[in-house]
Amino acid sequence: MDMTTTTFKRICQIVVFTGVVFFIILNYRAIGAIIAFVWGILLPFVIGAIIAFIINIPMRVIEEKWFKKWKSKKFVRPVSLIVTIVLVLLVISCVIMVVVPQLGTTANQLVKAMNTSLPQLQAYAENFFSGNKEIQAQIESLDINADSVISAVTSFLKSGVGSAFGSAFSAAKAALSMMASVAIGVVFACYILMQKENLYRQVQMLITALFPEKIRGKINYVAKKFSDTFSSFISCQCLEACILGAMFLIVLLITRLPYAFLISILIAFTALIPVVGAFIGCAVGAFLILMDSPEKALLFIVIFLILQQIEGNLIYPKVVGGSVGLPSMWVLFAVTVGSSLMGVAGILFFIPLTSVIYSLIKEWTYKRLKDKSVE
Numbered sequence: 001m002d003m004t005t006t007t008f009k010r011i012c013q014i015v016v017f018t019g020v021v022f023f024i025i026l027n028y029r030a031i032g033a034i035i036a037f038v039w040g041i042l043l044p045f046v047i048g049a050i051i052a053f054i055i056n057i058p059m060r061v062i063e064e065k066w067f068k069k070w071k072s073k074k075f076v077r078p079v080s081l082i083v084t085i086v087l088v089l090l091v092i093s094c095v096i097m098v099v100v101p102q103l104g105t106t107a108n109q110l111v112k113a114m115n116t117s118l119p120q121l122q123a124y125a126e127n128f129f130s131g132n133k134e135i136q137a138q139i140e141s142l143d144i145n146a147d148s149v150i151s152a153v154t155s156f157l158k159s160g161v162g163s164a165f166g167s168a169f170s171a172a173k174a175a176l177s178m179m180a181s182v183a184i185g186v187v188f189a190c191y192i193l194m195q196k197e198n199l200y201r202q203v204q205m206l207i208t209a210l211f212p213e214k215i216r217g218k219i220n221y222v223a224k225k226f227s228d229t230f231s232s233f234i235s236c237q238c239l240e241a242c243i244l245g246a247m248f249l250i251v252l253l254i255t256r257l258p259y260a261f262l263i264s265i266l267i268a269f270t271a272l273i274p275v276v277g278a279f280i281g282c283a284v285g286a287f288l289i290l291m292d293s294p295e296k297a298l299l300f301i302v303i304f305l306i307l308q309q310i311e312g313n314l315i316y317p318k319v320v321g322g323s324v325g326l327p328s329m330w331v332l333f334a335v336t337v338g339s340s341l342m343g344v345a346g347i348l349f350f351i352p353l354t355s356v357i358y359s360l361i362k363e364w365t366y367k368r369l370k371d372k373s374v375e
Contacts, residue, residue: 043181044180044181044182044184044185044188045184045185045188046185047181047182047184047185047188048184048185048186048187048188048189048191048192049188049189049192050185051185051186051189052188052189052190052192052193052196053230053231054234055081055084055085055088055189055193056193056196057231057234057235058084058087058088059080059081059084059193062080062083062084063076063077063080066080066083067079067080077193077194078194081190081193081194095265095269204220207219207220222356222360225356225359225360226352226353226356229352229355229356229359230352233351233352233355234348234352237272237348238272240271240311240315241268241269241271241272242268243311243315244267244268244271244278244307244311244315245264245265245267245268245269245271246264246268247307247310247311248260248263248264248267248268248303248304248307249261249264251303251307252264252300252303255299255303257289257296257299257300257303258288258289258292258296259285259288259289259292262288263281263284263285263288263289263300266281266284266285267281267282267285268281269281270284272348273347273348276335276339276347278304278308278311279308282300282301282304282308285300285304286300286301286304330354330355330358331351331354333354334347334350334351334353334354334355335347335350335351337350338350338351
């Protein structure tokens with residue numbers, strides 16, 4: 001009788017599951033529209049939760065180390081939150097103050113270099129095609145200068161943006177919508193951080209009401225592993241980026257290469273993106289130095305490759321590797337999948353996520369093997 005009942009339940013489950021799958025397949029457009037609508041509503045709160053999780057990392061240190069001995073405990077949390085936000089804004093402001101002026105200087109130098117190089121390039125092309133009168137005539141008819149190139153690039157970007165967003169109005173609407181989502185997310189993040197203990201207690205009460213004790217223990221274990229792994233990864237990734245930026249600053253100052261501060265900050269900032277971030281900073285830095293001297297740009301690339309080897313083989317495994325605990329193959333997998341689904345944010349999210357999943361599967365596998373060996 002028990003066997004028959006169990007079999008009947010399984011058949012019912014299979015039938016229901018199959019019906020749900022067919023319903024989703026037949027109505028995937030409507031379901032997609034509903035999901036998009038719900039996601040649009042939840043997006044500010046998702047952004048707020050992410051901001052709260054990131055800000056909570058330095059805020060927790062400030063709260064425990066700086067204001068632990070305060071007698072008035074009710075002011076510790078708001079003061080810690082304010083100090084953390086101020087520090088984050090100071091870091092962002094310092095980066096902007098260093099990067100923006102030098103980018104403006106570089107843009108002016110680029111225009112001057114184009115005014116010098118483009119006529120030379122045109123004259124070289126005319127000499128090269130001197131035997132072909134038609135091509136030579138077309139080259140002579142071209143009005144190649146910095147202003148015309150910049151105008152053509154600007155027109156291309158305008159047409160690209162117009163085709164991507166449909167119109168300037170839709171672009172402005174999308175930008176305002178994202179700004180509103182971020183603003184609501186910041187406010188929501190402040191509420192989370194101010195009442196995180198109450199929120200944690202409420203979640204625990206909900207889990208207790210919904211699940212038996214054995215499942216509750218597993219949920220809490222997985223949640224703690226996620227929290228610890230993500231916090232450690234973000235902290236170590238920031239530390240590793242600062243170390244890499246300091247290394248480049250010292251070496252670039254010693255070798256007297258131009259834009260030392262700008263390139264070091266760019267590399268440190270882009271190094272927050274695991275695996276591929278520093279190479280983006282290298283490409284930008286090499287282009288900036290190329291405007292000054294091709295020889296110096298080549299020297300910078302050689303310096304980058306040497307420092308990247310030191311960072312990749314010595315610093316990254318010690319600082320970040322322990323916090324992630326992923327083999328290189330799975331790091332590459334996480335970077336590829338994350339960048340395809342969510343861009344840069346996906347890379348930052350999928351590496352610790354893959355690490356947690358890898359760790360849980362590893363623990364489950366060892367437990368199953370142990371149980372089978374006992375049997």
